[in-house]
Amino acid sequence: MEKVQKTSAPSDERLFDIVVYAIAAVLMVIVLYPLLFTVSASFSDPAKVLRGDVWLLPKGVNVDAYASILKNNRIWTGYGNSILYAVVGTSINILMTILAAYPLSRPDLPLRGGLMLFITLTMFFGGGLIPTYLLVRDLGMVDTMWALIVPGAIATYNLIVMRTYFQSSIPWELQEAAHMDGCSNWRLLVSIILPLSKPILAVMVLFYAVGHWNSFFNALIYIRDEAKYPLQLVLREILLISQSSQIDGGGVGLERQILLAESIKFAVIIVSSLPVLIMYPFVQKHFVKGVMIGSIKG
């Protein structure tokens, strides 16, 4: 097909190709530019950033902003909290999602349709913010990490993706055969189903972990104690409600401190996005796979 097109390509076919590549190139520039600008600004002399001298490459390269982040305890506390919440949260997410997805994937589960309906209905209607907040408060979870983890223990979309995977990728005959051999459902799940489901488990870990890492709203309403703030909440204060006093200037002049406060914003963005962006190239195809599996159902 390719060959035919090449030999017989009329000039408007070529023109079409040129337009396609041009649009694609412009899109890539649009997507990448803000990211490159942020990286460059984080390595630049703050005075030059504030004057607007930096537009693509770093000017007056230095790492002062990163150095002052290293000394900033709030950021590191937030970092530690976020890691803790992401690890504990993701573990609970995965456990709960498996426990729900596996039985619901079994065609021989009585009342399966009703149970699925019971669960999917919640995707379209809920009590809303206030009743949920009051519930979490009444359960005594406010100001604990459980408020960030338990109310979102299962994401229904992920549950459906995992169920679809169990149904479509693991032969039912295999499970029936295991039953014949007297294998219990728990053993079946642990020693046959899960080892065969590593790809989807990886996808789920990634979906949930990135979700925990990036979420800020639940922490905003449930966490009052600053020592328990996750990174995104610390970030919000530094980036969006910025006060130069919040940032440890290390005994330099006021003007310099304000400058540093500005440049630290870029460095903070880089440092906080680093875990996700570093793993991105390695896991990106798993993410895509996850979206595809999810779309099978549709």
Place this chain on the structure above:
Amino acid sequence: MNSTIKRAEAAPVPGRKQQGAGLLKRMAKRYDLYLMLLLPIAFYVIFHYGPLYGLQIAFKNFNPARGILDSPWVGFTHFERFFDSYYFWRLLWNTISINLFSLLIAFPVPILLALLVNEIRSRTFSKLLQNITYIPHFISVVVIVGILQAMLSPSAGPVNQLIELFGGTPIRFMEEAGWFKTIFIGSNIWQNMGWQSIIYIAALSGVNPQLYEAAKMDGASRLRRIWHVSLPGIVPVIVILLILDVGQFMNVGFEKILLMQNSLNLESSDVISTFVYTTGILKGEYSYTAAIGLFNSLINLILLLLVNRFARKTSETSLW
């Protein structure tokens, strides 16, 4: 309980009884599957259906000391207060317009992107384009808004630098109500177009290549092939995603709106969900804002049902 069993034994309705007993038997045989479901079902009951129970405070004057059940009923008072308030129309208009513009402008972009990717013949280049456009999806909302502020800063942001270069005067984008919706939707497109295109790209790869060959034989140009072969091939996916989007119609982008909101752009950034947050959580008017939240969910549900029905009639694709 006992008597019903006896009566069932005395006057057996053969089919039904057998079915019922069969069900219990089948359930008992697989009791361990229900054991697995125990925690998840408890989770859904408590954290998804529990708040539905709590929703009754929308019709009560909730008093934390008396609890949900014992607070006095007040009927539709909170709803009336909301409908009569001076900000009702502003909130409703902002909520609807932001989402409607998003649907009209942002929804088609991933489709166009997928069609573009599908037309790129170099595999390396197409992969490059995809991988680059996916990146912003993984950046947190807080960081996105931080980057927006930096990019659009009136003194040092590259966008205003460019405006000045062409002789314009810098615009305080983040603080002007008139720019809010444009910035909000534009940055949403920037962040999500790549990610949302994945499903369309997958659907396009499933279109039968023979259809393209046939269209080419008939002398159809590339644009015509896109219009007559590619696009019809992904219509079912488009319809499903459209319905799902409408299902979130009244809630989209709540967290980002909250982060972008400031006293200067409030006129166009104040939406129902942010109002519920500021008035409910921050000021403690639980009953009032629970009512507003309920109003929001109801509109959302009605829209979803309407769109699903419309889709089922016109394109034979629907969620249910």
